Amino acid sequence: MTITASINTVGVMRATEMLQSARTDAALDHREGRHTVSVEIARSSETGAQQREGRHLSPPSQRRVVDIQV
Numbered sequence: 001m002t003i004t005a006s007i008n009t010v011g012v013m014r015a016t017e018m019l020q021s022a023r024t025d026a027a028l029d030h031r032e033g034r035h036t037v038s039v040e041i042a043r044s045s046e047t048g049a050q051q052r053e054g055r056h057l058s059p060p061s062q063r064r065v066v067d068i069q070v
Contacts, residue, residue, distance in 0.1 A: 022068040
């Protein structure tokens with residue numbers, strides 16, 4: 001199961017890295033026009049923030065991704 005998250009949840013630095021990665025992947029695919037690239041959010045970056053805010057962690061079977069249109 002996959003959860004689509006907002007790019008705002010990962011922070012400025014990680015969001016910039018994700019955008020660059022998505023653009024690179026799109027360029028390597030050589031597809032014309034706009035398309036969506038899904039980038040997975042690493043679990044280690046989200047666990048500390050969720051614990052500080054008192055939110056429950058996602059079950060281990062769920063992946064979190066950000067969909068970026070490039």
